[in-house]
Amino acid sequence: MARLTINGKTHDINVEADTPLLWVIREQVGLTGTKYGCGVAACGACTVHVDGVPTRSCSLPVSSFTEAQKIVTIEGLSPDVTHPIQKAWAELDVPQCGYCQSGQIMAAAALIATKPNPTDADINAEMTNICRCGTYNRIRAAIKLAASNTKRG
Amino acid sequence: MTIAQNLSRRGFLAGTAATSGGLTFGFHIPFAVAQTANQPEINAWVVVKPDDTVVIRIARIDMGQGSLTGLAQLVAEELDADWSKVTTEYPTPGQNVARKRIWGDFQTAGSRGIRGSEDYVRKGGAAARLMLMQAAADEWKVPVAEVKTSKGVITHAASNRSTTYGKMALAAAKIEAPKDIKLKDPKDWTIAGKPLKRLDTAPKLNGAQVYSIDFTMPGMLNAAIKETPVPGGKVKSIDAAKAEKMPGVKKVLTVDGNAVVVIADTWYRAKTALEAVEIVWDEGANANASSASIAAMLKEGLDAKEAFVGNKSGDVAAAIAGAAKKIEAVYAYPHQSHMTMEPMNATAQWTADKCMVWTGTQNAEAALATAVPASGLTIDKCDVIRLNPGGAFGRRSSSHDFVRQAVLVAKEMPGTPIKLIWSREQDTTHGTYHPTTQCKLTGALDDKGNVVGLHMRISGQSILAGLRPEALVEGRDPGTFQGLNAQGPEGQFGYDIPNVLVDHAMRNSPFRPGFWRGVNNNQNAIYLECFMDEMAHAAGQDPLEFRRKMMAKFPKHLAVLNTVAEKSGWGTPTAPGVYRGISQHMGYGSYVAAVAEVSVSDKGEVKIHRIVAATDCGHVVNPQQVAAQIEGSFAYGLSALLYGEMTAKNGRMEQENFDTYEVMKMAEMPPVESYPVPSGGFWGGVGEPTIFVAAPAVLNAIFAATGKRVRSIPLKNTDLRKA
Ligand code: FES
Ligand code: FES
Numbered sequence: 001m002a003r004l005t006i007n008g009k010t011h012d013i014n015v016e017a018d019t020p021l022l023w024v025i026r027e028q029v030g031l032t033g034t035k036y037g038c039g040v041a042a043c044g045a046c047t048v049h050v051d052g053v054p055t056r057s058c059s060l061p062v063s064s065f066t067e068a069q070k071i072v073t074i075e076g077l078s079p080d081v082t083h084p085i086q087k088a089w090a091e092l093d094v095p096q097c098g099y100c101q102s103g104q105i106m107a108a109a110a111l112i113a114t115k116p117n118p119t120d121a122d123i124n125a126e127m128t129n130i131c132r133c134g135t136y137n138r139i140r141a142a143i144k145l146a147a148s149n150t151k152r153g
Numbered sequence: 154m155t156i157a158q159n160l161s162r163r164g165f166l167a168g169t170a171a172t173s174g175g176l177t178f179g180f181h182i183p184f185a186v187a188q189t190a191n192q193p194e195i196n197a198w199v200v201v202k203p204d205d206t207v208v209i210r211i212a213r214i215d216m217g218q219g220s221l222t223g224l225a226q227l228v229a230e231e232l233d234a235d236w237s238k239v240t241t242e243y244p245t246p247g248q249n250v251a252r253k254r255i256w257g258d259f260q261t262a263g264s265r266g267i268r269g270s271e272d273y274v275r276k277g278g279a280a281a282r283l284m285l286m287q288a289a290a291d292e293w294k295v296p297v298a299e300v301k302t303s304k305g306v307i308t309h310a311a312s313n314r315s316t317t318y319g320k321m322a323l324a325a326a327k328i329e330a331p332k333d334i335k336l337k338d339p340k341d342w343t344i345a346g347k348p349l350k351r352l353d354t355a356p357k358l359n360g361a362q363v364y365s366i367d368f369t370m371p372g373m374l375n376a377a378i379k380e381t382p383v384p385g386g387k388v389k390s391i392d393a394a395k396a397e398k399m400p401g402v403k404k405v406l407t408v409d410g411n412a413v414v415v416i417a418d419t420w421y422r423a424k425t426a427l428e429a430v431e432i433v434w435d436e437g438a439n440a441n442a443s444s445a446s447i448a449a450m451l452k453e454g455l456d457a458k459e460a461f462v463g464n465k466s467g468d469v470a471a472a473i474a475g476a477a478k479k480i481e482a483v484y485a486y487p488h489q490s491h492m493t494m495e496p497m498n499a500t501a502q503w504t505a506d507k508c509m510v511w512t513g514t515q516n517a518e519a520a521l522a523t524a525v526p527a528s529g530l531t532i533d534k535c536d537v538i539r540l541n542p543g544g545a546f547g548r549r550s551s552s553h554d555f556v557r558q559a560v561l562v563a564k565e566m567p568g569t570p571i572k573l574i575w576s577r578e579q580d581t582t583h584g585t586y587h588p589t590t591q592c593k594l595t596g597a598l599d600d601k602g603n604v605v606g607l608h609m610r611i612s613g614q615s616i617l618a619g620l621r622p623e624a625l626v627e628g629r630d631p632g633t634f635q636g637l638n639a640q641g642p643e644g645q646f647g648y649d650i651p652n653v654l655v656d657h658a659m660r661n662s663p664f665r666p667g668f669w670r671g672v673n674n675n676q677n678a679i680y681l682e683c684f685m686d687e688m689a690h691a692a693g694q695d696p697l698e699f700r701r702k703m704m705a706k707f708p709k710h711l712a713v714l715n716t717v718a719e720k721s722g723w724g725t726p727t728a729p730g731v732y733r734g735i736s737q738h739m740g741y742g743s744y745v746a747a748v749a750e751v752s753v754s755d756k757g758e759v760k761i762h763r764i765v766a767a768t769d770c771g772h773v774v775n776p777q778q779v780a781a782q783i784e785g786s787f788a789y790g791l792s793a794l795l796y797g798e799m800t801a802k803n804g805r806m807e808q809e810n811f812d813t814y815e816v817m818k819m820a821e822m823p824p825v826e827s828y829p830v831p832s833g834g835f836w837g838g839v840g841e842p843t844i845f846v847a848a849p850a851v852l853n854a855i856f857a858a859t860g861k862r863v864r865s866i867p868l869k870n871t872d873l874r875k876a
Contacts, residue, residue, distance in 0.1 A: 034360070035364075036496070093350050
């Protein structure tokens with residue numbers, strides 16, 4: 001039994017304690033925007049925010065979370081796709097297949113929250129999610145666009 | 154717009170309007186699209202709703218490459234639609250069968266999504282427009298020649314009347330389809346050819362997009378699978394006593410004699426229980442296969458007497474024997490995994506009189522053809538609903554093994570929908586791998602450094618032999634020679650050399666091959682373009698000039714080569730320590746070239762600073778999507794060059810996941826400047842072609858930087874440290 005706070009809502013979950021957070025989010029809570037890519041913390045498709053920190057949810061058991069921790073998934077990033085990262089993503093048409101993009105967006109949102117003006121080096125260091133469609137250059141451009149929009153806005 | 158949601162909703166609504174077929178599962182997918190007041194179908198491609206929404210049917214799948222948007226642009230262009238009112242939907246292969254393949258081919262591979270259907274989809278849009286015009290002219294009792302269309306509005310200027318497509322749709326649907334259809338001149342395009350935003354971006358930004366793995370139904374169970382680790386192996390015995398007692402587990406079973414499946418309420422429980430099943434494998438004949446044994450088999454083929462001929466002119470043996478200078482090199486290309494971000498999966502539901510499959514596929518008709526025999530039912534009782542795939546790259550057209558397994562699993566629990574998801578480990582170790590080949594190249598130069606002879610002996614795996622042996626042409630796989638054929642609209646060898654022989658000694662690895670973005674062009678372009686560089690070096694000539702001398706008869710090849718030379722500043726100084734490499738190739742009907750700028754540190758670290766790429770694909774349907782495909786091709790191709798390798802030991806693939814199968818990430822991705830140089834008059838592909846030139850351009854730049862020839866992929870295996 002676990003009690004989680006996801007996107008501002010409390011969920012009581014009846015599941016084996018070692019079940020990874022990713023699968024609880026997808027299968028028990030029913031939010032499928034968070035993706036399974038590897039299950040071994042190597043790809044970033046499952047990235048969510050835990051108290052604002054980008055976290056690979058496939059590799060942490062649900063038992064390691066408490067109700068006090070605020071878990072945010074892609075569905076909860078903004079009420080109506082208005083986060084500066086989401087807007088920049090739309091403006092530059094970043095996604096191809098889109099499968100990696102929930103994780104990419106969550107990682108990027110966490111990056112600009114801590115570094116409002118990320119350099120290329122910051123982006124290289126923090127954006128380690130895999131995209132097999134190869135949207136990396138548009139992701140980089142969109143992060144910079146979001147940063148400059150935020151400054152102006 | 155969420156395609157999957159639209160589709161299932163439409164299926165439901167239209168199904169309740171349809172009269173035939175039982176509602177076995179509480180829903181029904183219509184095999185003939187219902188003609189209703191809310192859904193007037195002008196023709197198979199175009200539905201216009203009363204609110205003026207235009208629904209364009211898309212037969213080819215969008216796996217990320219943007220062709221959903223591109224195809225809609227082509228139809229909307231001819232239709233004179235209001236682009237802001239355009240949405241799309243996928244018909245099902247069952248509907249296609251029932252309607253005598255009215256939508257043609259569903260196959261989305263070979264960079265053919267647009268170029269393979271542009272003609273008839275444009276005609277579909279144009280015909281619908283003529284029918285809408287006729288309907289308005291009939292109502293107004295005016296000659297149709299006086300009626301004009303623009304952005305979904307029909308006007309008659311003389312009488313100052315106007316109406317909309319939505320209002321005319323029902324009447325238009327009753328008009329006989331016109332026979333004479335003239336398509337617009339691309340220079341008059343206002344929707345096609347423009348850098349429009351994709352239609353399917355919004356749901357990819359908030360988690361709303363439903364991928365195959367996200368699909369769910371009431372009462373659905375989940376299944377995890379473990380297949381024989383050795384190709385051709387079988388399940389000898391299993392002990393499921395422990396697994397069967399684990400939480401959520403419904404059933405443990407064997408599928409096709411070579412795989413063990415656990416069905417449970419959730420997938421994670423199924424997967425966890427599967428780990429607890431004790432399986433004894435009968436490993437069969439390939440138990441000792443290894444990368445070394447495969448390489449030895451390929452090496453033998455390099456000098457074998459028997460080989461299939463792909464391209465032959467003159468007398469290459471005589472040219473080599475009489476050469477002023479002879480150059481020889483052997484290159485090798487490994488097995489590589491597609492590594493789509495979403496692993497293979499499919500949901501199936503089976504009863505004695507209906508079998509439905511929901512999955513992400515590049516070829517829903519092939520998925521259906523796989524599902525039918527597995528179901529034991531006839532084709533009219535089966536259908537496949539297409540869901541969004543999280544990447545495909547050829548994997549989802551090479552084999553629908555996951556569909557077969559899903560149907561076989563669903564059959565074990567009639568009526569219950571079951572989603573079978575391959576774990577990443579199952580996916581990586583049971584791929585349809587990039588074929589592995591080696592190539593021995595022998596070049597003959599005359600005393601002026603002109604190439605007078607070239608022999609390319611390819612030894613290695615045939616994709617057709619592995620996947621569709623019935624398609625071999627007298628034992629020969631024509632695809633092996635991609636990009637090296639003397640003639641052909643798909644790809645043409647772009648050098649004028651008097652004596653040429655390209656031949657193939659087929660040596661098949663036990664690991665199943667597949668179509669892998671770029672397919673055989675990938676290794677063929679490396680072999681030819683790196684060896685061109687070797688010959689230029691041996692002749693003491695600049696690699697660009699050396700190529701140009703042989704390309705006068707190939708103006709389109711030459712044009713893209715000249716574009717990248719000019720845009721990259723070939724021949725002008727680079728930053729200190731940065732070196733350039735160049736390459737060109739033709740495939741999937743398009744001409745491509747690239748220059749790479751690369752530096753190699755004393756420690757042997759390769760940094761790619763810049764890529765300059767040019768593509769002539771004839772017509773460009775959406776320039777910003779073409780640019781995205783070019784960037785994506787480089788990411789995929791450079792990943793393959795830097796890291797891509799599946800190695801085998803004891804009959805098993807050794808890499809299982811992204812922690813051991815590395816791919817390129819953000820930090821390594823170079824800036825890509827892409828120059829579409831469409832020359833018009835033909836339709837070439839864009840999803841794959843630029844991948845061909847990624848690796849050879851970089852390898853040639855590495856030689857310029859270090860003097861070392863890397864002849865074996867991937868680069869991570871070569872020590873480039875300064876001696
Ligand atoms: S699924 Fe969690 S990092 Fe890949
Ligand atoms: S957009 Fe397809 S994997 Fe990133």
